[in-house]
Each structure stands twice: as structure tokens, then as C-alpha cells.
Amino acid sequence: MKNIDNDNSSIPNELKRAQRVEKKTKQVLDTKIERRGFLKMAAAAAAATLPAKEAPAFFDFFKKHYKEMTPAEKKVAIAKLEKKLEKKLGLDINVTNPDPIDNAHFVYGLDLSKCNGSRKCVTACVKENNQGRDPAIQYIKVLEMDIGTMNLEKGDQYYNGIVPKKGKFYMPIQCHQCDNPPCVKSCPVEATWKEKDGIVVIDSEWCIGCRYCMAACPYEARRFNYSEPKIPKKEVNTTQGYLSNRVKPKGVVEKCHFCLHRTREGKLPACQEACPTGARKFGNLNDPKSDVAIIFKKKRIFVLKEELNTSPRFFYYFG
Amino acid sequence: MISYINYWINIIKFAFIGGKKFYLWTGFLSVLIGLGFAAYTQQFQNGLIVTNLSDQVSWGAYIANFTFLVGVAAAAVLLVVPTYIYKRDDVKEVVLIGELLAISAIVMCLLFIIVDMGRPDRFMHIIPFIGRLNFPASILAWDVVVLNGYLILNLHIPGYLLYKMYKNQNPSKKYYMPFVIISIFWAVSIHTVTAFLYSGLGGRPYWNSAILAPRFLISAFASGPALMIIIFALINHFTNLKVKQSVSNLLLSILKVTLPINMFLLGSELFKEFYTDSTHALSAHYLFFGINGHAMLAPFIWSSILFSFIAMAIIFIPKLRNNKKILYVACVLTFIGIWIEKGMGLIIPGFIPTPIGDLVEYTPSMIEFLVSVGIWSIGGLIFTLMVKVAIAIQTGELREKKKTA
Numbered sequence: 192m193k194n195i196d197n198d199n200s201s202i203p204n205e206l207k208r209a210q211r212v213e214k215k216t217k218q219v220l221d222t223k224i225e226r227r228g229f230l231k232m233a234a235a236a237a238a239a240t241l242p243a244k245e246a247p248a249f250f251d252f253f254k255k256h257y258k259e260m261t262p263a264e265k266k267v268a269i270a271k272l273e274k275k276l277e278k279k280l281g282l283d284i285n286v287t288n289p290d291p292i293d294n295a296h297f298v299y300g301l302d303l304s305k306c307n308g309s310r311k312c313v314t315a316c317v318k319e320n321n322q323g324r325d326p327a328i329q330y331i332k333v334l335e336m337d338i339g340t341m342n343l344e345k346g347d348q349y350y351n352g353i354v355p356k357k358g359k360f361y362m363p364i365q366c367h368q369c370d371n372p373p374c375v376k377s378c379p380v381e382a383t384w385k386e387k388d389g390i391v392v393i394d395s396e397w398c399i400g401c402r403y404c405m406a407a408c409p410y411e412a413r414r415f416n417y418s419e420p421k422i423p424k425k426e427v428n429t430t431q432g433y434l435s436n437r438v439k440p441k442g443v444v445e446k447c448h449f450c451l452h453r454t455r456e457g458k459l460p461a462c463q464e465a466c467p468t469g470a471r472k473f474g475n476l477n478d479p480k481s482d483v484a485i486i487f488k489k490k491r492i493f494v495l496k497e498e499l500n501t502s503p504r505f506f507y508y509f510g
Numbered sequence: 511m512i513s514y515i516n517y518w519i520n521i522i523k524f525a526f527i528g529g530k531k532f533y534l535w536t537g538f539l540s541v542l543i544g545l546g547f548a549a550y551t552q553q554f555q556n557g558l559i560v561t562n563l564s565d566q567v568s569w570g571a572y573i574a575n576f577t578f579l580v581g582v583a584a585a586a587v588l589l590v591v592p593t594y595i596y597k598r599d600d601v602k603e604v605v606l607i608g609e610l611l612a613i614s615a616i617v618m619c620l621l622f623i624i625v626d627m628g629r630p631d632r633f634m635h636i637i638p639f640i641g642r643l644n645f646p647a648s649i650l651a652w653d654v655v656v657l658n659g660y661l662i663l664n665l666h667i668p669g670y671l672l673y674k675m676y677k678n679q680n681p682s683k684k685y686y687m688p689f690v691i692i693s694i695f696w697a698v699s700i701h702t703v704t705a706f707l708y709s710g711l712g713g714r715p716y717w718n719s720a721i722l723a724p725r726f727l728i729s730a731f732a733s734g735p736a737l738m739i740i741i742f743a744l745i746n747h748f749t750n751l752k753v754k755q756s757v758s759n760l761l762l763s764i765l766k767v768t769l770p771i772n773m774f775l776l777g778s779e780l781f782k783e784f785y786t787d788s789t790h791a792l793s794a795h796y797l798f799f800g801i802n803g804h805a806m807l808a809p810f811i812w813s814s815i816l817f818s819f820i821a822m823a824i825i826f827i828p829k830l831r832n833n834k835k836i837l838y839v840a841c842v843l844t845f846i847g848i849w850i851e852k853g854m855g856l857i858i859p860g861f862i863p864t865p866i867g868d869l870v871e872y873t874p875s876m877i878e879f880l881v882s883v884g885i886w887s888i889g890g891l892i893f894t895l896m897v898k899v900a901i902a903i904q905t906g907e908l909r910e911k912k913k914t915a
Contacts, residue, residue, distance in 0.1 A: 256635075256642040326559070334866065344789055344867035364866055373713060379650035380635040381642045397642075399635050400558075400628020403650050405568040409713025411866045415568060415628065418559035441557040442628030496865075499712045 256381065257394045257434075269433055272396070276438055280427055288433040289455035295388040296476040297449055299460075300486050301363060302510035305470035308333055308354035308361035315465030316365075319450060320436040321428050323420025330414065330447040331365045331462060343495070365462075366391065366412035366447035367495070367503030374404035374413065383444075389504050390451050392434040398443040405444060409496050410503075413446045449473065470510075486510075513910070517676060524908050525895040531748070536894060539887040546884010549877045550625060558628055560877040566870035567861040569626070571878045574853030575885070576622035578733075580704045581726060581852065583615035583660065585734020587697035588764055594690045600754040604742060606900050609668040611741070612697075614893035616661040621885045649710055652703045660700050663693040668900065676903050677910050701726045708860065716793035716860045719782075725775045729848045732768040735761035736821075736844035743838060751901045762825060762837070769822050769844060776815075776851070796869075797859040806871045811855045817847030 260268060265288065273286040313331045322328040334346030338358055346362065355361065368391050375383055375391060382398040385391050405413045419441040431437040432452030439445050450460035454473065463471040474481035486492065492508040528536075553560050563570050589608035592598040624630050635641035636654050645651040667686050674681040705723035712718055739761050742753040783794040795801060800808050824830045824840035831837050863869045874882070902908035 259642075328565075332866065342789060342867075343865070344792060344863055346867050348866075348868055373711065376647050377650065377711075379644050379648045379654065380632075381644045382635070397632070397635060398629065399632045401623075401626065401650065402568045402628070403648070403707075405565070406708075406860070407711050407713060409865045411565075411864050411868070414565050416557070417561075417563070418557040440629075444628075496713070501712075 254396070256397060258381070258384070268396070272433060272437065276431065280424070280438060282424065282427055282429055285430050286433055286437065287430060287452050289452060291386040291388040291390070291451075292455055292475075293387070294477055297368070297389045297454065298474065298476045298483050298487075298504045298506065299368075299449065300472040300474075300483050300492065301505070301507050302468075302470040302472070303360060303362060303507050304509045305468040306333075306361045306363060306466075307468050307470075308335060308350070308356075308359070309467060311465045311467055312363060312462035312471065315461045316447070318426065319428055319453075319461035320447075321420070321422055321431065321438045322414075322445070323416060323418075323422065323439070324426075325421045326417060328414045328416070328420065328445070330412070330445075331363050332411070334362045334364065335359050336362055362507070364410055364412070364495070365505065366449075367410050367501065367505040368447075368449060370502035370504065371500055373407040373409065373499075373501060377403045377407040379403065386451075388451075388455070390449050391446075392448055392451070393444060393446065394434060395437065395439050395443045395445065400442040400444065402444065409499050409501060413444050415444050416441045513677075517673060517910070520908065521676075521899045521903075524902055525899050528898065532898075536891060539891045539894070542887035543884050543891065546881050546887065549880035549884065553625070553877055553881065554630070560875060562872055562875040562878065564870055564872070566864045566868050567858060567872040569857055569861070570872055571853070571874035571882050572622045572626035574857040575882055576619050576626070577704060577726075577857060578849050578852045579615045579619045579622070579889075580657070580701050581730025581848075582734055582737060583612045583619065583664075584697045584701040584727070584730045585738070586612035586664070587694055588731060588734055588761070589738070590690060590694055590697070592760060594687070595694075598760075600756045601760065603751070603904070604745075604753055604757055606668045606671065606904065607741070607745070607897055608738065609664050610896045610900060611738070611893060612664045613661065613668075613896065614889045616657060616664070617892055618885050618889040619657060620661075621888060622882075625881050625885070649703060649707045653700075653707060656696065656700045656703050660693070660696050663689055663696055667693065672900055672903050676908065678912065698727065701730050708856070713865050714860050715790035717856075719779060721775055721779060725772070725779070726852075728768050728772045728775060729852060732765060732772050733845050733848040735764045735768070736841040736848075739765075739841045740838060740845075743834070745897070745901070749898075749901050750905050750907065762831065765841075765844065766825055769818065769825070772848070773815075773818055773822070792863050793859040796862050797855060801863070801869060804869060804871055806873065807854055807858060810850050814847045814850035814855060817843040817850075821847065 254268075255264065257265075257268075269286050269288055273284055276282075276284045276286065310331075310333050313329050313333065316322070316330050317324070317328075320330065322330065332348050334343065334348055335350040335354075335356070336346045336359060338360055343362075343364075350356075368385075368389055370385075370389070372385060372391050375385055379401060380397060380399055383391060383393045383404060400415070402415055405415060416439050420439055422438065427438065428436060430452065432448075435448045435450065435452045450458075450462075454460055460471075460473050463473050472482040472486060474483035476483055476487065478484060486508060490508040490510065492506045494503040494506050561570065586608040589601055589605045592601040593605040624633065627633070636643055636651070638645070638655075643651045643654065645655065667689055670686050671681050702723045705726040708714070708717035709719055709722035739758050742758060742761075745751055746753050780794065780798075783791040792801065796804065797807050797811050799805065821840040821844040824836055831840070858872055862871065899908065
């Protein structure tokens with residue numbers, strides 16, 4: 192076994208990786224700053240007008256919180272969102288809103304001995320869930336780790352080249368749908384909550400974009416729409432869940448939701464469907480015949496940062 | 511009712527009419543506000559993409575300034591207690607200015623929160639009953655309550671006293687003393703709750719420290735008096751109100767206690783981080799020494815510590831502190847030192863490295879800088895105008911004309 196060294200000066204890949212990230216971030220941001228010169232800003236101040244499409248509708252001010260809506264009001268809200276999205280995207284959109292399933296206990300298992308770091312799950316997730324392509328939002332991060340350590344801080348999210356590499360293993364991380372979620376507790380407006388099948392959802396129509404949940408999440412699972420998400424028209428998934436994969440507006444937080452618009456209807460999450468190795472196992476723990484129930488019984492499993500008492504529903508095992 | 515409307519007309523008129531220096535100063539602030547507004551227009555249209563924030567470092571300059579200013583607001587209590595509890599007449603002359611400083615600071619805090627929001631158009635959602643305030647679970651919800659409460663308390667107390675003074679009437683204690691007592695505890699609560707925002711997060715070990723709230727309060731009680739000493743010197747220089755030397759002496763003696771305690775608490779925190787040397791010390795490593803050459807914040811935090819030590823040397827050596835100019839230097843160094851420590855030194859390293867080991871550095875973008883300058887200028891302008899009126903009422907320059915028979 193390798194020596195797990197905590198001395199920071201000896202973190203091998205960190206320098207290169209961080210430089211790469213910084214350079215990338217800088218490039219993106221520099222071009223943005225350049226475009227907005229001083230004169231343009233002054234002109235904007237003089238005009239001080241905002242594009243009509245951005246103006247919030249008056250009645251949006253007084254709309255109800257999702258949890259306070261009656262089923263009939265939910266239908267109206269869904270129809271409204273459908274219309275809004277159709278206008279914005281110029282596509283035929285079908286907004287769905289499947290209810291949480293009674294007596295379901297959704298969990299996700301990840302087999303660390305199978306995952307090969309291909310990131311097929313990441314690509315499938317981005318497509319399924321209408322994540323912005325520029326700047327790129329990805330719910331799943333895959334860490335490339337040295338065999339011999341479980342220290343997440345030593346993982347590399349920005350690895351390239353042919354996988355799997357010798358001496359490495361791969362650890363995908365996405366929202367852990369905690370049973371004791373720090374993000375839900377932190378949200379000042381209850382825009383995010385836990386549904387009875389265990390999925391932590393975000394209402395993009397209610398989120399105020401304060402990003403406190405992002406600070407609270409110990410798994411770095413939440414992403415923010417720093418700008419209006421850009422998705423090529425032909426790549427938009429037109430079946431969009433109200434609380435899941437709908438195209439997001441700018442200024443709100445989003446994250447993995449176990450593909451609830453699929454899984455509540457009996458389908459598999461997109462990431463599991465795309466996984467070439469069978470490392471991903473999603474299912475209902477209350478169903479004794481499900482893969483996850485069998486893994487729970489037969490394998491030794493663990494969760495990340497158990498000491499934080501977040502009780503994740505996303506676990507890891509060695510198959 | 512008519513006389514109340516007249517009162518407002520008179521004070522507003524008075525607030526905006528002044529000499530050349532007054533117009534130069536307010537004009538200068540207005541230009542900065544204009545620039546800040548222009549920058550914010552860009553941000554409102556394009557989203558927070560115009561900032562240098564990222565998913566990794568999701569809070570930056572706005573929240574750092576917010577956190578610091580909550581401390582400035584809380585520091586008003588250092589004038590309120592000597593005035594109303596210990597009945598110090600010399601402090602009583604300036605307590606209103608302290609309360610007006612608190613109002614300005616809270617206004618800046620609220621503005622910094624609004625510009626940090628991704629969806630400022632949904633601000634209604636945080637208003638109790640109209641929206642859905644997640645109270646008491648969310649500490650941010652607590653912050654909304656305590657900050658707005660503190661603002662209302664501080665609007666009421668000086669507002670009532672100044673109005674009575676303007677009318678040449680004696681204020682009735684029952685209309686302000688209960689609120690004064692509440693405001694003393696409330697001042698402590700605003701900075702405690704703001705510290706709990708950070709210290710309550712188990713996933714951010716750098717913030718998850720029990721001494722964060724005491725550190726916040728003590729640093730506020732150091733930066734606050736430092737700022738007030740400078741403000742009172744300026745008021746002495748530019749206005750008819752002559753602040754007594756004993757007030758500055760009181761503030762200085764507070765500084766003599768709080769500045770060393772602040773350094774002691776910082777030292778305790780650093781001992782825990784570096785002696786234990788667990789992986790949780792990475793943020794502190796990053797802040798002070800950098801990680802693998804990434805040391806953007808290190809020069810700032812070391813200058814902050816240097817500033818604090820220079821300031822301490824000045825206030826403890828009688829020869830130096832008795833020279834007013836050198837004392838003001840100490841105050842400026844204290845103020846800037848704590849601003850760095852609370853802002854860049856506390857908020858940003860909490861995100862570096864991220865909970866799963868990503869390392870992305872952060873410096874504010876031009877837009878963030880301009881918006882922040884704009885908000886500070888709004889605070890400066892509000893404070894200037896309010897203090898101008900308050901001093902005129904206090905010195906008797908601006909009062910209701912006595913009806914002569």
C-alpha cells in the first residue's frame with residue numbers, strides 16, 4: 192500500500208491541474224471583460240433599459256410556492272412553463288411532472304472496481320438534462336484518483352487521455368440526495384426540498400440565486416447558471432420535467448435529480464443507461480429484488496464524508 | 511401632520527444644499543454611484559457571468575463586503591452603551607452619528623446581498639408571508655430578519671430623537687429607551703448570525719469553527735472604533751459640531767482591548783489549523799502560503815497582519831498615539847487590515863480548495879469592483895446627507911421656527 196501523505200507540498204498533479212483550470216477560467220472571463228468596455232457601460236447606464244424578455248411578469252411576483260399549489264394550480268403552472276419554454280426555445284416542449292412514488296426509497300450505487308473513467312455518464316447527463324453548454328454545466332464530476340488513497344482532495348477532475356490509466360481508479364460524484372441535506376436546510380426560501388421518494392429537487396421558478404446551498408453542499412454537487420444556458424436547438428431534450436430537466440433560466444441553481452422524470456416512470460437514469468461498464472446501479476431499496484437491495488445485502492458499501500452525518504443515498508462499493 | 515411634512519421638506523432641502531466642498535464630495539460619490547449602476551446594468555442583463563465567480567468559488571467580493579459591513583453596523587453599539595447605560599454626556603453628542611453610520615452600513619449590506627442574487631427580481635420570495643421564508647431552518651433567513659430589524663430599530667431611534675429636537679421638544683423616554691435596550695442585544699445578534707452563516711456549514715472546514723462568531727464581533731469592535739475615530743476627526747474639521755477629545759479617547763481604549771484580542775483569536779485559529787495539520791488545514795495553507803505556487807491571497811493576508819501589528823504598536827506607544835496624524839494612520843491600517851482579513855481572508859479561502867479538491871482562484875472582475883465601489887459610495891452619500899442634517903439639528907442651526915406672538 193502506498194503511503195498516504197498529507198503534506199501539501201507533495202500533491203503531485205495539483206499544480207498542473209490548477210494552472211490549467213485557472214488558464215481556462217481566465218480565458219473565458221477575459222474575453223467577457225474585453226467585450227464590455229467602459230463606453231459601452233456608460234451607454235448602458237444612459238439607456239438603463241432592460242430587454243423586454245427579461246422583464247419579470249407582474250404576476251410572477253405574487254405566484255405561489257410549489258408546495259402551496261393545489262393539483263389544479265400545478266397544472267396551470269405547468270402549462271404556463273410549457274408556453275414560456277416554447278416561446279424561448281422555439282420548439283414543441285412537453286413539460287411533465289410525475290409525482291413521487293409512494294414507498295419508494297431511491298438509492299444509487301457505484302461500483303468503483305468497474306468504473307473506467309470514460310465519462311459517458313457525464314455526456315449522457317448533459318444531453319438528457321438540458322444543461323448549458325457554454326459555460327458548460329455538468330452534474331457529474333469524475334475524479335481520477337491514485338490507487339492507495341481515498342482523499343478526494345487528491346483527485347483530478349480534469350484528466351485527459353486514454354482511460355483507464357494504470358495505477359488509477361475513477362470516482363464519479365454527483366448529488367448524493369442526502370437524507371439530512373445541508374442544502375435544503377440552508378435555502379432561505381425553500382426553493383429546494385426533499386421529496387418523499389428521497390430525491391432532493393429544486394424549483395427553478397422559485398430559486399433566488401443566492402448560492403448559499405452551493406456553499407453548504409459538502410459534495411460540490413450544485414451548479415449555478417451564471418448566464419442564460421446555451422443549448423444548440425437540435426440538442427434540446429423536449430421532454431422536460433418541471434422539477435428536473437427543464438431548460439433553466441439564468442441566475443438559478445441546478446443539480447442532479449436522479450432523472451426523476453424518467454425514474455418515476457420506471458425508466459433508468461440517463462447516466463446508468465449510458466454507462467459502458469455496468470458500474471452504475473440505480474433502484475428502489477424497498478424492492479428486495481432490485482439490484483441495489485441485493486448489493487446492500489451482499490457487498491460492503493460506503494458513503495463519502497460519512498462523518499458529516501448527511502446520510503447520502505449515493506453509495507460506493509467494490510463489486 | 512402638516513408640520514411633519516414640513517419637517518421632511520426642510521430636512522431634505524437642507525441635506526442637498528451646501529458649500530463648494532460639499533458639492534465636490536457628493537458629486538464625486540455620485541459619479542462613482544453612476545459607474546456602479548452602469549456596471550450593475552451589465553450584470554443584470556448578462557447574469558453573474560460578468561463576475562469572476564465560478565461554481566467552485568461561488569461567493570466573492572459582494573459577500574465579503576457584506577460580511578465586513580455587518581460588523582461596521584454592529585459597532586454602533588459601542589457608542590450606544592456608554593450613552594444610554596453609562597450616561598456619558600460627551601458620547602451622547604455623537605451617538606446619533608454612530609446610529610446613522612449603522613443605517614448606512616446596513617443599507618450597503620442589503621445592497622450587496624441584492625447584487626449578489628442571481629434573481630433579484632424574485633426578492634419577494636424572502637419576504638415573510640408573501641414569499642416563503644425558510645425560518646428558522648435557514649441561517650440566511652435569520653440574517654434577513656435580524657438585518658432588517660436592526661435597520662428599523664436604527665431608523666426609529668435617531669429619527670425620533672432628531673424630530674423631537676427639531677421641534678424643540680423633550681423626547682419621551684418610553685418612546686425610545688425600550689428600543690435602545692433591544693438594539694444593544696440586536697447589534698450583537700446581527701454579527702453573530704452572520705458568523706453562523708459560515709460556521710454552520712459542516713462541508714467547509716475552514717469556516718466550521720466555534721470561535722468564528724467571537725472573532726467576527728471582536729474584529730467589528732476593532733474596525734468600528736477605528737472608523738469612528740476618523741469620522742469624528744473629519745466632522746471636527748468640516749462641521750460646526752465639535753466632538754470632545756474624551757470620545758476619541760474612549761474609542762481608543764476600546765481599540766486597545768479589541769485589536770490584541772482579535773489577533774489572539776486569529777492566532778488560536780491558526781494554531782488549530784497548522785499544528786493539527788489535517789487535510790482540513792488546506793484552506794489556511796492556501797491563504798497564508800499558497801498551494802503549489804497558487805498564492806494569490808498570501809500577500810494580502812500578510813499585509814493585513816502587518817497592518818494590525820503596526821496599528822497595535824502605534825496605539826500602545828504613548829509617544830506615537832499622542833500624535834494625532836500617526837493615530838489616524840493606525841486607524842486606517844486597522845480598518846483596512848480587518849477588511850482584508852474578513853473579506854479576502856475569510857470568505858474566499860473557504861472555497862479554496864473545494865470540498866472535492868478542486869483549486870480555482872478568484873479575484874473580482876472589473877464589474878464586481880465597480881459595483882462594489884458604487885455601493886460603498888451610496889453608503890457614503892447616505893451617511894454624508896444624514897449626518898449633515900443631524901448635526902444641523904443638534905447644533906440648533908436647523909430647527910422649527912418658534913412661533914412668536
